[in-house]
Amino acid sequence: MLDRIEEIHDEGLAAVQAAGSTEELEELRVRLLGRKAELPNLLRGVGELPPEQRGQVGKRANEVRKALESRMAEARERLDTAELDSRLIADRVDITLPGDPLQPVGRLHLITQTLRELEDVFLGLGFTVMEGPEVETVQYNFDALNHEPTHPARGRTDTFYTSDDTVLRTHTSPMQVRAMQAHPPPLYVVIPGRVYRRDNDATHTPQFHQVEGLAVDEDITLADLKGTLLEFSRAIFGDERDVRLRGHFFPFTEPSVEVDVSCFNCNDGWMPDGSRCPLCKGEGWIEILGAGEVDPNVYSYVDDERYDPEKVQGFAWGMGIERIAFLKHGVADLRLFYENDLRFLEQFG
Incomplete structure (x- = not known):
């Protein structure tokens, strides 16, 4: 079971790193940490393991879960910033263009x-x-x-x-x-x-x-x-x-x-x-x-x-x-x- 937990850790971190949008990141969160995901199910099954394995497996599974959550939070912040920058560039208003309707130029009293x-x-x-x-x-x-x-x-x-x-x-x-x-x-x-x-x-x-x-x-x-x-x-x-x-x-x-x-x-x-x-x-x-x-x-x-x-x-x-x-x-x-x-x-x- 420890080997599978390590595989989930490595695969999860790689997938989070490769995520290109917040939508992809949300899908990963459900797949890796959702109620039906493999890692939470492994945690729920720790009680069925022999007593000498429970502590080691449970501790490592929790570490992997926290590592994935932390990496996902960092990725979300990065993706949110990138998406905001992209929107600002795409939606930029050219303030040098005349208004519509055209406004009169001001003058001194x-x-x-x-x-x-x-x-x-x-x-x-x-x-x-x-x-x-x-x-x-x-x-x-x-x-x-x-x-x-x-x-x-x-x-x-x-x-x-x-x-x-x-x-x-x-x-x-x-x-x-x-x-x-x-x-x-x-x-x-x-x-x-x-x-x-x-x-x-x-x-x-x-x-x-x-x-x-x-x-x-x-x-x-x-x-x-x-x-x-x-x-x-x-x-x-x-x-x-x-x-x-x-x-x-x-x-x-x-x-x-x-x-x-x-x-x-x-x-x-x-x-x-x-x-x-x-x-x-x-x-x-x-x-x-x-x-x-x-x-x-x-x-x-x-x-x-x-x-x-x-x-x-x-x-x-x-x-x-x-x-x-x-x-x-x-x-x-x-x-x-x-x-x-x-x-x-x-x-x-």
Whole structure:
């Protein structure tokens, strides 16, 4: 009987090794270890053997059974892995093929397009792009920018307060002082970002985007500001554009100016059919941003002798990204930028 057990062992291991699929392996398991298989029957007949043979035969039969079970488990794992690999190769999806139905290619939102276009213009003029926090302290948002304690913008009806001394920034201008505290002059930066104000109508939204510009160096004048904004206007609105500066007031610039660009939709305010231009309202000029020379009081908040207003001067400006897109693309209502209407968004690829 021991000889037959050894034959079953050798034949079984060879058959398991040769099995080419899990189905074949299952058939082998039934044939070698099933209830009617020879090896289990030999084990059940051990009690009929002479006493001196029972221990040896029973021990060897159990060893063979365990060896076959172990080898079958290893073979199953190997075959399962091979079959999975085979299925993965056969069922592989070619992700380079177009979808069915064909899906439209995505595009940047018009605000993002305009932001990147503005950044490219000022990078070409030698400015560096910086970013700042959207939740800002009252000190940086108002105090450091020379806002009087009674300034209307400080009111809770105009500004979103998160606590008594923190706000959702109302402009990107707080980065003027932060940038000067972080970098010595000369300093040329543009700061794009999201800002918040309590306002909502066809030309205002509670959340919008601005680009703040700041240049600080020796002997900077309004002429440098005008030249910078002239290059910007021609890059965005066309080579024939001109700019004009009108006196205004901002707390953190002195002198302050409103900047207009010559209308790109008409000829001195009039359309070819003789009607008044609907974009510039017949003025021939379109207001695009506010600017001015940095107020000397702002330098005092930097607390750095390198920003002594007797040694350096600077100019700053701030513009709404939505307003630039609004004017350039003739958008009728600012709220269209945020309504996610594909009929609107798909017009700008």
